[in-house]
Amino acid sequence: MTRIIDLSRTLENIDKSKFPATILPLARIIAPEIEYVDHKRGASIMQMLFHCPSEHLPSGEGWAEENVNFSTHLGTHLDAPWHWGSTFAGARAKTVDEIDLNELFCDAVVLDFSHKRGTAKPIEVDDLKAALSAISYRIKAHDAVLIRTDHDKYDLMDEVRYNYPGMTRQSTLWLAEQGARIGGTDATGWDRPFGAMIADYQSTGDSSYIWDAHFACRDVEFYIVQQLVNLDKLPAKGCKIAIFPIKLRGASAAPARAVAFVED
Secondary structure, three states, X not given: OEEEEEOEOOOOXXXXXXXXXXXXXXXXXXXXXXXXXXXXXXXXXXXXXXOOOHHHOHHHOOOOEEEEEOOOXXXXXXXXXXXXXXXXXXXXXXXXXXXXXXXXXXXXXXXEOHHHOOOOOEEOHHHHHHHHHHOOOOOOOOOXXXXXXXXHHOOOOOHHHHOOOEEOHHHHHHHHHHOOOEEEEOOOOOEOOHHHHHHHHHHHOOHHHXXXXXXXXXXXXXXXXXXXXXXXXXXXXXXXXXXXXXXXXXXXXXXXXXXXXXEO
């Protein structure tokens, strides 16, 4: 039997006045602005369209609908190469609508770095090798490598949620060199937190600290999915995932419904 496990984060309005101040500039990728049109307002719309009295609608109700304002990098989302550069290999970089869906349905391996949660520490190549050795797995072409940090378990208002361990330029390139096509994480971002990267850059003046894990993908064909959930419910190996983004023309990313298929 095949079980389907939802890897997508639920999106909802949040009270931004209670959101951690240090993360507030990034609130747009955490929560959307949702306007809920209830059945009463829907009835008013339908009455105008049909020129009918309310008693001609079931229980006096019309339809419900929602109007959503969101960043393309909101919640569980897939980054396309256009996100980190306008060109790749001498041609225009792919936008999210140009990615072949066949590339987004693939075998997945889950590497457990939950022991690094709350540290903002880098996940280095040696860390990846050790995690793969622990589950006796070798990355193959077109795999998705999912980085489990368990940061999806923290509340959105908890500052610890945004102090996740993250990938580096070297570790991202190494995954791609092994054949992986997708890198995913249940953390807010693929790189280390912005605070950690900014501190390193400002203290050293070394530009290699600037968004290094994302910028690494300017040199390899690689897709990144962030803000996954439920990676702790997946086997370390032997499942398939599908990560299908909204088809937004010319976009650098799009929210995606990510699911895993696990054979029992």
